[in-house]
Amino acid sequence: MNGSRVGLDIGGTKIHGIAIGPDGDVLAEDRAATTLGPEGVVKSAAAVVASLRAALDGGEISSIGVGIPGIVDTRAGTVKHAVNLGLDGDAFPLAALLGERTGAVVTLENDTNSATLGAHAVEDVDDLVYLSLGTGLAAGLYLGGALRRGFHGAAGEVGHLPVDPEGPVCGCGQRGCLELVASGAALAAAWPTPTGHPAEALFAAAAAGDPAAVAVRDRFADGVAAAVRALALAVDPERVVIGGGVAAIGEPLREAIAAALTRQAESSPFLTSLELASRLRVVSAAPVAAIGAALITPSNRSRGPIEGGLAWK
Known part of the structure; x- marks a missing residue:
């Protein structure tokens, strides 16, 4: 897969984003406060992506994976009952809206599942x-x-x-x-x-x-x-x-x-x-939720291959 994979761990107080290269190297990292509510979550997530893209000197982003609390429909790209984010109504189409803001394909996953994928990558x-x-x-x-x-x-x-x-x-x-x-x-x-x-x-x-x-x-x-x-x-x-x-x-x-x-x-x-x-x-040091989100691929909504493993120790 060409380009960098971006992973966002969206929590009630902050968004942690990382960009991982095709060889598994962590190329960029950023944290920012989460703005609550539908528009706030999209806007603050897009700002983290923009910061990572700037750190990559405008390099290509092949995919964006998002780990988020709540009930996530991975295929529809929606989340609901994420009460601590102000997303407590009907299914919210975060993947489509964030994709429009960033120009990249966005895939959602429950935050615990994202962290599980990250733990798998780190523990091997x-x-x-x-x-x-x-x-x-x-x-x-x-x-x-x-x-x-x-x-x-x-x-x-x-x-x-x-x-x-x-x-x-x-x-x-x-x-x-x-x-x-x-x-x-x-x-x-x-x-x-x-x-x-x-x-x-x-x-x-x-x-x-x-x-x-x-x-x-x-x-x-x-x-x-x-x-x-x-x-x-x-x-x-x-x-x-x-x-x-x-x-x-x-x-x-x-x-x-x-x-x-x-x-x-x-x-x-x-x-x-x-x-x-x-x-x-x-695991107290590695940001496994952001890592796992970055490893989600749109094609199978699970961890995609990283040649040589993940370079985070």
């Missing part, structure tokens, strides 16, 4: 689960060399597994869902901080020996480990990659989840034999 394995610890809890499945979206596009919605029938009501309408314990929002509610990143504050306090912080951290890690265990028992992936906002913690997060998996397996030789802790990785 054909069988993995990507678990996103963001405001919510969701997983992407890349199995046997292909992205698994599910019949209704709901594959990997592990955050809505009910684990406590007496728990609070979730936004999905069920009671006691897993994401009420194991998500960035749940962590922030359990360890509120006036400034800064709640996860960083919690893990720092736990590392300093604060008993309350240790208890909150371990409860959170137990919840994430339960999600890892459910996904591993369902599809038995080679690797489980942890990403999302909480993944900025890095290695301490992996260690906490691995310790929880080990504790949960203590009474089960079967679980012990699966060695789930050894399959964990945390």
Whole structure:
């Protein structure tokens, strides 16, 4: 494929864009604030594309892939229920509108699925689960060399597994869902901080020996480990990659989840034999959602070939 591939990770506060060359080199990168609402999202996304094009000295852009939250129809190029972007009405034709602004073919994908494609490229394995610890809890499945979206596009919605029938009501309408314990929002509610990143504050306090912080951290890690265990028992992936906002913690997060998996397996030789802790990785540096979006091709709406692999380490 000639020209550069552009990938946009559109979130509620910022858009992260990258341009990848045919050989897998990351040629340009840009971030900009997201303007909410239908016109705002299109305008701010187009501005990031223009910035990347300028960094490429006007070089050809062969495709634009977009990872975006909400319910995405990849074939129609529409998104709906992206409430945090102000796109909470009918299906919004983002691909067509952004294509008109940029003069390029645009393909949409759910942001978790885009990040899963990026994690696959960075980890270079054909069988993995990507678990996103963001405001919510969701997983992407890349199995046997292909992205698994599910019949209704709901594959990997592990955050809505009910684990406590007496728990609070979730936004999905069920009671006691897993994401009420194991998500960035749940962590922030359990360890509120006036400034800064709640996860960083919690893990720092736990590392300093604060008993309350240790208890909150371990409860959170137990919840994430339960999600890892459910996904591993369902599809038995080679690797489980942890990403999302909480993944900025890095290695301490992996260690906490691995310790929880080990504790949960203590009474089960079967679980012990699966060695789930050894399959964990945390991606805290690579922008996997933007990378995955860039690797989406219009022809098959999945990762296209990159000769020699992706040059991001």
